[in-house]
Amino acid sequence: MSILLIAEHDNQQLRATTRHAASAAAQLGSDIHVLVAGLGAGSVAHEAANIAGVTKVLHVDAEALGHAQAERLAPLIANLAGTSEAIVAASGTFSRNVLPRVAALLDIGMVSDVLKIESADTFVRAIYAGNVLASVQTTDPVRILSVRPTAFTDAGLQTSAAPIEEVAWQVEAEHQRLSTWVSSEQTASNGPELATARTVVSGGRALGSAEQFHALLTPLADKLDAAIGASRAAVDEGYAPNDWQVGQTGVVVAPKLYFAVGISGAVQHLAGMKDSGTVVAINQDPDAPIFQSADYGLVGDLFTLLPELTSKL
Structure with missing residues (x-):
C-alpha cells in the first residue's frame, strides 16, 4: 500500500509546502506516490519526481483539471485512494477545499492541520485556536490528512528522479457542471512563499x-x-x-x-x-x-x- 501525496501547484511550479508535506508522508510509509493533476503541468511532475522519498509520480493532464477545482479533483483522488493507505496534502486553502470532499466521497473521516504523526493511525492536531493539542486516532481504512507545513521539515531532493506515470482520466459531465471557472486575481510577489x-x-x-x-x-x-x-x-x-x-x-x-x-x-x-x-x-x-x-x-x-x-x- 502506498501513500498518496497531493501536489499543490499552478501548472508551472510546485509549491514549496508540498515538499514539507512529503516529510509527513515519509513518516507514514516508504512508498510515496505524488499526484500532479492539472493542464500542461509536465514541468511540475518532473519537479515532484525529484522530491526525496518519492517513488512514483502520477501525472494526470486534462483541460478540465486546469484550475484545480475541487469538484473535479476530488473524484480523481477518491478513485486513486483504493491503492493507498493514506492521502496527504499540505494544510491551506487548497486542501481545505479538496480533501473534505474526498472524505465525503469515500464516506470516511478526515484529520486536518496535523502537527505531529505519533503512529500510522494517531495524530496530533491543534484545537481551540491552537491553545490545546489533541491526539486523534482513526480506524478508517484510508487516512486523509492535511498537515501543517511549518510543523514538518522540507523533504529536500533525491539524487535520482522517480518514474512518472501518465494516468488517463475523464472528468464526468456531472462533475464539470458543479462549478464553472470564471477568473482569478493573483498578487505577484518576488519574495519567499x-x-x-x-x-x-x-x-x-x-x-x-x-x-x-x-x-x-x-x-x-x-x-x-x-x-x-x-x-x-x-x-x-x-x-x-x-x-x-x-x-x-x-x-x-x-x-x-x-x-x-x-x-x-x-x-x-x-x-x-x-x-x-x-x-x-x-x-x-x-x-x-x-x-x-x-x-x-x-x-x-x-x-x-x-x-x-x-x-x-
Missing part, C-alpha cells in the same frame, strides 16, 4: 490604506528577504489579498523572525503566528494584546518608526 518563509513582515489595519500598506512594508520586506503577511482586518479593508492573511482562517506561519506592524493581536491572528521564533511588534497602543506575545515591542507611530527602521537596516 508566506507559509514557509523564514522571515515574515505583517501589517494591520493601522496602516490606513492599501497604498501605505505596500509603501511601508515592501521596502522592509525586501531588505529582510521576507514574505509579506496581513491581519484579517487589513485583508477585509482591501489592503492585501486574501492569500496574505495570517491567522486561524488564513495562513499559519512559523518563521524565525516575525514583524507585526500595526496589528492589535486578536486571538485569530495569534493562532496563525504563535510558533514564530522571535516576534517584533510595532504599535501605537502600549496596551495592545500583541505586546504580550512579542519578544521585542516598540510603542510609537509606525509611519515614523517603520521608515526609520528600514533606512537603518
Whole structure:
C-alpha cells in the first residue's frame, strides 16, 4: 500500500509546502506516490519526481483539471485512494477545499492541520485556536490528512528522479457542471512563499490604506528577504489579498523572525503566528494584546518608526 501525496501547484511550479508535506508522508510509509493533476503541468511532475522519498509520480493532464477545482479533483483522488493507505496534502486553502470532499466521497473521516504523526493511525492536531493539542486516532481504512507545513521539515531532493506515470482520466459531465471557472486575481510577489518563509513582515489595519500598506512594508520586506503577511482586518479593508492573511482562517506561519506592524493581536491572528521564533511588534497602543506575545515591542507611530527602521537596516 502506498501513500498518496497531493501536489499543490499552478501548472508551472510546485509549491514549496508540498515538499514539507512529503516529510509527513515519509513518516507514514516508504512508498510515496505524488499526484500532479492539472493542464500542461509536465514541468511540475518532473519537479515532484525529484522530491526525496518519492517513488512514483502520477501525472494526470486534462483541460478540465486546469484550475484545480475541487469538484473535479476530488473524484480523481477518491478513485486513486483504493491503492493507498493514506492521502496527504499540505494544510491551506487548497486542501481545505479538496480533501473534505474526498472524505465525503469515500464516506470516511478526515484529520486536518496535523502537527505531529505519533503512529500510522494517531495524530496530533491543534484545537481551540491552537491553545490545546489533541491526539486523534482513526480506524478508517484510508487516512486523509492535511498537515501543517511549518510543523514538518522540507523533504529536500533525491539524487535520482522517480518514474512518472501518465494516468488517463475523464472528468464526468456531472462533475464539470458543479462549478464553472470564471477568473482569478493573483498578487505577484518576488519574495519567499508566506507559509514557509523564514522571515515574515505583517501589517494591520493601522496602516490606513492599501497604498501605505505596500509603501511601508515592501521596502522592509525586501531588505529582510521576507514574505509579506496581513491581519484579517487589513485583508477585509482591501489592503492585501486574501492569500496574505495570517491567522486561524488564513495562513499559519512559523518563521524565525516575525514583524507585526500595526496589528492589535486578536486571538485569530495569534493562532496563525504563535510558533514564530522571535516576534517584533510595532504599535501605537502600549496596551495592545500583541505586546504580550512579542519578544521585542516598540510603542510609537509606525509611519515614523517603520521608515526609520528600514533606512537603518
